[in-house]
Amino acid sequence: MKRVAVIGGGVGGMTAAGELAQRGHQVTLFERSASLGGKAQAVTASGVQLDTGPTLLTLPHVVREGFRRLNAEDLLPRFIELPVHCEYRWLDGARFEAHRDLELTAASAERLKAGEGEAVRAFYAAAADIHRVAGEPYLEAPFYGALEYLMRVARRGLGALWKGSQLPTLDALGTAHFSSRHLREFVGRFATYAGASPYQASAAFALIPHLERAFGVHHVVGGMGALSVALGQAVERLGVKLQLGATASWREQRGELLVGPEGDAQRFDAVVVNADPLASLGRADEPLALSGYVLLLEAERSALPHHTITFAADYPAELNALFAGGAPDDVTFYVCHPAASDASMAPAGKSGLFVMVNAAPLSAAVDWAEAAPRLREKCLAHVRELGARDVKVLGERTPLDLARAGAPRGSIYGFLPHGRLGPFRRPRIRSRVPGLFYSGGGTHPGGGVPLVMLSGHFAAHLASQHLEARA
Ligand SMILES: Cc1cc2nc3c(=O)[nH]c(=O)nc-3n(C[C@H](O)[C@H](O)[C@H](O)COP(=O)(O)OP(=O)(O)OC[C@H]3O[C@@H](n4cnc5c(N)ncnc54)[C@H](O)[C@@H]3O)c2cc1C
Numbered sequence: 001m002k003r004v005a006v007i008g009g010g011v012g013g014m015t016a017a018g019e020l021a022q023r024g025h026q027v028t029l030f031e032r033s034a035s036l037g038g039k040a041q042a043v044t045a046s047g048v049q050l051d052t053g054p055t056l057l058t059l060p061h062v063v064r065e066g067f068r069r070l071n072a073e074d075l076l077p078r079f080i081e082l083p084v085h086c087e088y089r090w091l092d093g094a095r096f097e098a099h100r101d102l103e104l105t106a107a108s109a110e111r112l113k114a115g116e117g118e119a120v121r122a123f124y125a126a127a128a129d130i131h132r133v134a135g136e137p138y139l140e141a142p143f144y145g146a147l148e149y150l151m152r153v154a155r156r157g158l159g160a161l162w163k164g165s166q167l168p169t170l171d172a173l174g175t176a177h178f179s180s181r182h183l184r185e186f187v188g189r190f191a192t193y194a195g196a197s198p199y200q201a202s203a204a205f206a207l208i209p210h211l212e213r214a215f216g217v218h219h220v221v222g223g224m225g226a227l228s229v230a231l232g233q234a235v236e237r238l239g240v241k242l243q244l245g246a247t248a249s250w251r252e253q254r255g256e257l258l259v260g261p262e263g264d265a266q267r268f269d270a271v272v273v274n275a276d277p278l279a280s281l282g283r284a285d286e287p288l289a290l291s292g293y294v295l296l297l298e299a300e301r302s303a304l305p306h307h308t309i310t311f312a313a314d315y316p317a318e319l320n321a322l323f324a325g326g327a328p329d330d331v332t333f334y335v336c337h338p339a340a341s342d343a344s345m346a347p348a349g350k351s352g353l354f355v356m357v358n359a360a361p362l363s364a365a366v367d368w369a370e371a372a373p374r375l376r377e378k379c380l381a382h383v384r385e386l387g388a389r390d391v392k393v394l395g396e397r398t399p400l401d402l403a404r405a406g407a408p409r410g411s412i413y414g415f416l417p418h419g420r421l422g423p424f425r426r427p428r429i430r431s432r433v434p435g436l437f438y439s440g441g442g443t444h445p446g447g448g449v450p451l452v453m454l455s456g457h458f459a460a461h462l463a464s465q466h467l468e469a470r471a
Contacts, residue, residue, distance in 0.1 A: 001026050002467045003267070005259035006240075007248045008274025008406070010038025011449055012440035014231045015456025016272040016463070018070040021238040023464050028241045028268075030248035030260065033405065036232040038274070038440075039412070040449060042225020043296065045394040048352035049345045050296045051225055052397055055336040055354055056307065057218040058211055059450035063227070066453040072234030077226045079218040080341050086217070086307040088189075094182045098209070100216055113180040123177040123187070127210035133160035134167065135207035138423065139451075142458040143444040146424050167420065173203035185315045189332075192358060194446055195289025195413040197319045202420050219306065219341050224449060250436065257435050269470065270435040270463045272456075275406050276414040276442035277427040287418070288361040288411035289447075290322060291399035293372065295355040295379040299388040302351040304337040308386065318358075325363045327371045333357060333382045353388060355379040359399050361409035368398050414442035429455060430462050437463050 002025045006017040009031030021027045035041065039053035057063065060079050067076045085098040097108045102124055110117030137152035154161045168176075174187030188198030190208040198205075220227050236242060243261075250259045250271050258265040278284050312318040312330040321328035336354040339346040346352050357375055360366060376396060383391060399410025408414050417423050427443050439459035441447030 002269040002471075003028070004463060004467070005030065005248070005250070005257075005268040005271045006274060007250065007259065007271065008038065008440065009036040009232070009242070009244075010274050010440055010452065011040050011228060011231060012452035012456040012459070013038070013272065013274025014228075014235050015066055015070075015453045016274070016437075016439045016459040017240045018072075018231070018235040018238050019457060019460035020272070020463060021235070021240045022070060023460070025464075025467065027239075028243060029235065030243045030246045032245065032247035034245055036235075036242070036244070037225065037228030038405070039402070039407075040224045040228045042223040043395060045296075046298050046350070046392075047347040048298045048350060048394065049223055049225075050338070050352040050354050050394065051223040051336075052294065052296065052395070054224040054449050055338070057220055057224065057227075057449060058208070059215055060218050061215065062450040062453060066457065067230070067234065069457065070234045070238060072230070072237070075230040075233050077230055078221040080221060081216040081218050082306050082341060084305055085212055086309055087305045088182070088186055089308065089310040090182055091310070091313050096182060096186060098186070098212070100213065102213060105213075109183060112182060116178060116180055116183055119177050119179070119183070123174075123206075124210065124213055126173065126177065127206040128214070129163065130167065130204060131207040131210045132156060133164045134204045135210075138204075139445050139454065142429050142462060143426070144428075144430075149424070167203040170198040170201050170203050170205045173206055174198070182311075185311050188315070189309065192290060193448065194417055195291075195411060196417055197323050199316065199319065200323070200418040202417075202422060204423065217307075219338060221342055221344065223338060223345065227449065252433055252436075270437065270467055272437045272439050272459045272463060274438075274440045276408050276440070277431075277438045278408055278414055278442060281427055281431075283427070284408060287323075287416050288409055289413035289416045291359045291361050291402055291407070291410040291412055293357045293359045293375045293399070294397040295376055295393065296395040297353040297355065297380075297383060297388070298392045298394050299351045299353055299383070300390040301339070301346075301349050302337055302353065302388050304335065304340060304351070304353070304386055304388070306337055306340040308335045308337070309333070310335075310382065310386075322358055322360045325360045325365045327360065327366045331357045331375075331378065333379065335383060335386065351388075352394070353383055353391075355383060359410075361411040362399050362403055363409070368400050372396065372398050412441070413447035417446070429459050435463075435466055
């Protein structure tokens with residue numbers, strides 16, 4: 001039995017801890033806050049349940065498989081698949097709905113502009129192909145290096161290698177398919193799922209709309225926070241020793257790994273760090289992925305759909321301003337109304353609304369004491385325009401809160417995957433220090449709940465290999 005430390009109890013850290021315990025190791029998980037879950041947590045106020053971080057679940061089979069590996073399927077909350085993935089709105093009155101059913105999505109695009117229905121079919125076919133040539137090889141195993149990855153791509157045929165090397169930016173892919181700016185903005189929005197800009201990130205991000213269509217968009221009953229609670233229970237049941245309220249660090253001393261809170265470091269055979277890796281790799285000065293401003297609201301029971309996105313009047317200008325570190329006035333709003341699909345999320349007659357606006361990572365250019373009240377008023381005015389009545393503020397999260405929780409400068413995803421080779425520069429799970437591994441949104445394969453579960457799985461696999469080699 002080897003001793004393994006996990007620093008951080010986010011979804012990626014808990015997954016790694018549970019799998020390592022399941023493999024028979026003695027695991028201690030240090031979490032600096034009082035609860036597990038990291039960014040994936042929920043609050044209940046006035047009987048309304050709202051997530052404070054992730055709200056939308058894709059790749060449900062990856063999460064189910066993660067719980068199955070922990071022998072914890074009994075703990076997994078129920079998922080509700082949403083027939084309408086998202087309603088997109090623009091200030092000129094244009095609307096578009098993305099459905100699970102491709103033909104309904106195509107019909108919605110055709111209503112927006114004649115000819116765009118066929119373009120939707122062609123776009124999703126291209127997105128499926130991008131997933132096959134670039135996404136599948138990226139998600140199927142840990143990233144060991146560009147050469148090994150390219151060999152995995154080549155196994156899909158030399159045509160796949162050629163196609164993968166030709167990918168333009170996500171915006172260029174949208175422009176190649178759609179003549180309507182609205183649908184180009186719809187495509188571009190998927191880069192922001194990784195905190196990136198569609199004008200600088202690779203068209204590889206088109207695999208996200210493909211995965212949403214192929215595997216559905218889901219709501220977790222009780223919210224994503226309930227998923228974190230279930231994962232915490234699974235990990236505890238597997239015998240992981242939890243140290244909550246314990247800020248830990250690691251250091252290497254004469255070939256040994258010492259881990260623990262200041263003044264109480266102990267020797268471990270391996271460590272999985274679930275905190276963002278950029279700082280410890282000396283890359284803290286890199287440009288970072290976007291942060292976010294979140295407003296949590298209670299309202300009279302609303303007729304809003306589960307997910308609504310309303311684009312800024314000038315979306316490219318909003319993104320350019322954000323990536324220049326500013327706080328644009330003209331913003332894109334995302335509103336999540338979980339009670340639309342799950343009545344248990346709010347008492348009768350009430351709705352909870354989660355409103356999110358993209359924000360730049362913290363910098364001297366934005367004073368959040370001034371920016372937060374301004375965004376709060378904008379979000380309140382926006383939900384009222386969407387028809388929300390009797391709106392009360394339940395809570396607010398700014399990039400400062402994310403930074404206090406350990407996110408580098410409040411960036412949700414840390415590493416910024418810009419450029420064609422961007423994803424290759426992502427910090428790897430296996431570090432250069434023997435026995436030190438990373439898990440979570442800052443490492444391979446990237447952010448988002450299913451992907452960080454995969455990172456935890458890969459980290460546990462690599463750490464076990466290391467421990468077996470030393471046995
Ligand atoms: C507003 C918002 C909306 C999002 N929307 C979605 C969405 O709709 N769908 C989706 O799939 N994903 C979404 N995400 C992303 C998703 O939440 C994250 O990618 C994922 O939860 C990150 O998990 P992680 O394993 O990287 O750990 P994190 O959640 O980053 O947790 C890391 C943990 O490590 C702890 N820690 C850090 N340093 C130390 C230390 N030195 N000692 C001890 N503990 C330490 C922290 O306290 C924290 O608990 C969203 C995130 C946010 C913030």
